[in-house]
Every structure is written in C-alpha cells, then in structure tokens.
Amino acid sequence: MTSASNTMSEQPAAQGAAPAVLPWRRLFYWSVRRELWENRAIYLAPLVMGGVALIGVMLSTLALPRVLRAVARGDAKHTEALMGAHSFVAVAIMITGLFVALFYCLSALHSERRDRSILFWKSLPVSDLMTVLSKAAIPIAVTPVVTFALIVAAQVVIYIWSTIVTVLSGNSPTLYWSHVHLGLMWTALPYGLVVNALWQAPIYAWFLLVSAWARRVPILWAMGVAVVPAVIERGAFSSAHIAHFLSERFFGGFGEAFSIGGKGEKPIHEFSQIDPLRTFSSPELWGGLIVAAAFLAAAVWLRRRREPI
C-alpha cells in the first residue's frame, strides 16, 4: 500500500504557477498570528493589569518628595522603595502573563475540538506538528516578549512621571535618577524571562497535552495529576517532596536564573554574579525541556488521531 506513495510528488506540479509548499516560517508566523487573534488576552490582560498597577504607583508618587527627602538623609528603606515601584509593576505584569499563558494552554487544543473548528483548520495544509508548535510558542516565546515590552513601557512611564513630580515639587531629579537603575533591570530581565519560560516549559507542554486529550474540563485533569500524588504523599508519609518539586517547577525559574548555584537558595546581590553558563547547563533545566518535548510530541500524536468531541 505505501510502496507507491511517492508517485504523485514526482509528477510535475499542475500549472506550475504557485509553489506547492510554503516555507515553514511563513506557516508558523500565520499560525501564531491566528492564536493572537483568537486569544487577545495574551497581551490585553497583562496590559490591563500593568495599567492598573501603574495607576497605583502613580498615586504613590504623591509621597515622592517626602521619600526623596528621606533618601537624601540616607534612609535605606525609602531608597529601596524607589526601585520597589518599578519591581511591583513588573511582577504584576509577569504574574498576569503566567496565568493567561496557563489558561491559554488548557484551552488551546480543547476548544477547537469542542466547537469542531478543528475540521476547518485541518482542511488547510498546516500540519499537526506546526499547529502544536505554534501553540507552544505562545507561553514559551510570545508571553515573555509581551511581558518584557509592557514592563519596559510601564517603567518608562513611572520614570518620566516621577521625574516630573520631583521637578514640580521643587526638587532636583538627580537624586531620583541616581537610585533608579532601569538599564540594569532591562539587561537582566530578558535573561530571567527566557530562563523562566524554559524552566516552566514542561508545565505548559503538560497543559497542552491535557487539552489535546481531555474530553471535558481539562483543568481538573491538568491539576489533578499534580495535586493527587502530592496529597497522597502528604497523607502517607507526612512529607512534601512532590509538592515541593511542583512548586519549584512553577515558581523557581527566576530563582534558577538569579541565585548562586541555582535553586534560588542564595540570591545574588550584584549582576556580575549571574551565571548563564551554569543555568543553561543545569540538568534540571534540560530534563524539563526533554519532558516538555515528549509532552508536545504526544499532543501532536493525539491531535493527529482524535476526532472532534
């Protein structure tokens, strides 16, 4: 049956006008754009949350002249507060991005089966592998880029706003400028976001796999498989190794990037202590990526074979 499989491709293409195969980059680009059309929350939710956090920070600058006077006196707590406003907005945007990415993964391969639109997508020459990879690219590549862009934009706004408030209150902005180091943050942040995305990759891949597999309520399957063993372990041995392992996977990405020797145990104190070589050669990081690849391969396999719900 398969022996004569290539006879067609050896024939000259009909009419010869259009190329028979488009470059994969083009298919990938349109597949990702399609995801962003359907799931605008990927950038809108972090944008809104960033905006809300920004309003809070802007209100807090009412106290900025007083804070700067304290900083001038050498008050360490207030000095930290200057940078804290910038970190606060960053964390708000990052956490929102994380949750949107997780919910996105849970519905990405499920909703198309539920509304049967998978039959439309499958009527076009986009392979299951391309589809799953473009969906995996959202949490692993698109969300970090969106997060970084929004954080930079929000921090620029805070920086300019604080400068204006300072000047209007009759002070020189140089003191503010000398304590807020956005350049360093913007150098370290992309590194942290990349490490974090790769670190969390198996979680996203697992969620995608469940969404390709579950007939109903994928969230229960996705969480259940993690939570049930942790509860059993807790009950049986009063230990929390599984829970610890999972929370480390979930929240440990930045700790992995910004601590001495990884694992987030000893936070770094200056940027020169960042060690990408160690992070990117960490067996935990690579183990996670291999598991993620296996989950994604299974999702491709399932999408190829499963029929609409």
Add this chain to the structure above:
Amino acid sequence: MACIEARGLRKAYRNTVALDGVDLRVEEGRILGLIGPNGAGKSTALMAMLGLTSYEGELKVLGRNPWTERDQLMRDVCFIADVAVLPRWLRVTEALDYVEGVHPRFDRAKAEGFLTGTTIKRTSRVRELSKGMVTQLHLALIMAIDAKLLVLDEPTLGLDLLYRRQFYDSLLNDYFDRSRTIVVTTHQVEEVQHILTDVVFLDRGRVVLEASMEDIEVRYLEVAVGPDQLAAARALQPVHERSGLGRSFLIFDGADRARLAELGEVRTPSLADIFVARMPQGTAA
C-alpha cells in the same frame, strides 16, 4: 490515474461497523455523489479519504495514502466537513488573511470576488453571520483554492432552499472544471442529481450501486401502468414498485424500453426513486 481508489475499505468502531469492505473508484474530473441513509458510512468514508480517521484495507487519494501522507495530501485536497465549523471568533478579513498566509494555492482576489456577491461584511465575525452567510463564506474560501479534489460532507445541511440552490449553482458554474474532482454526500438527493456525473449508493457500510449518471439513464426506466397492465409489467421483474393516483409505477433495471412503452408511459426515474428502489427494505430514510 484514478483520483480516489479504495479496495476493501473497512472501518469498525467499538460497537458498529461503519465501512464493511467498500470498493470505489473515482476518476479525475468527476462529480461523485455519495448517497445513503443515516449511518450508511458516508461520513466515515469521507473521513478516511481525508486522512482524518484510520481504516483497514487499501485507499489511495491522488496516489497517496491519506492516513500516512496526510500533510502532503492536504496541499491538493480541500474539504468542507460540516456546516458551521468556521470558528465563531474569526473575522472575515482574518479568514482571508489566514488562508492566504498558509495556502499556496489560494487566490484571494477570487475569494473577494465571491464575497462581493453577498451581504457579508468584511469586519464581521463568524458568530455575527447567519448560517447561510457562514456557508457562503466557507464556500468562498474553499472555492478560491485551486485544489485537485474537493470533498463536501452534507454541505447544505440546515440551510434555506435558496442558499442550497445557490450553493450548488456556484459550485458548478464558478468552481468545477474538468480537471477537478468533487465528492459530495447529502441527504437531499433531488438537489444534487443535476450536477453529479457519478453516483454511489451506500448502505450499512457497503456499496449498493456504483454507476455513472449516463449508465443510470440507460439502465433504469420507470413505467406508469394502469391496473390492467400491472400483471404484464410485474412479469418483467421490476426492481421496485409503488402506486399512486390509480396507477402503479414500476422501476426496471436494464429492461427493454420498447417493450415497456407498450405497457404504459416510460420515463427516466429520478435518482431519489432509484435510491429508494435499491435500498433494502426498511433502510431507506
């Protein structure tokens, strides 16, 4: 080369056999109607041809194995598997952009041309369109793709009569040329019979009849006879008989036209009549 060739095609689900040894051959440039009652295996046959389901037996579509070579096959094959599968969130312009982006054989100007003849707004989302408009949009997208094989599974289900007519007229006048092949399944036999070149009747997973429309016209005759001629007509072994308005209508397979004309008024039966005649008793929907 045949566009579709199946030998001993079989598909069993857990409790039912959907396809029970189907042999089928569709030449290039034909319009095949796959007709059968509910559960006859029409959709399963199409799913197998499109690489959407696994099967036993031999199946070649455009010379390829649809299950193992689906990705390559889909460059030359297009299908409407069901009405209303366009995602509800999709905008008309996005649909055009996307298909243009991913399909090497999509002619956007052609699709825009089809849409110009409708009341569909470019900025609308699919969920804002009526069912008829969604079908028009889907058809505009699909007909602008220069595919070798187009497969349509109940494409007009749930549509108004007006849209159904338009759908098939459009398909025949704006899309079909002799180099393309179309396979269509439907319940509404009357509406497709004038566009078909070939027909396959399926029942309970088996092929009951496979013939070209020319063959059908030559082979099948229907004669309307009064009660006095009924016995003589029955003696010629009709394949089907029904009565109405004081006359009996008997369908014959391969009878002599001149002989029948002596008994009563002879005409070519409609596809629907032949369908009913060929379905085993009690299965015709």
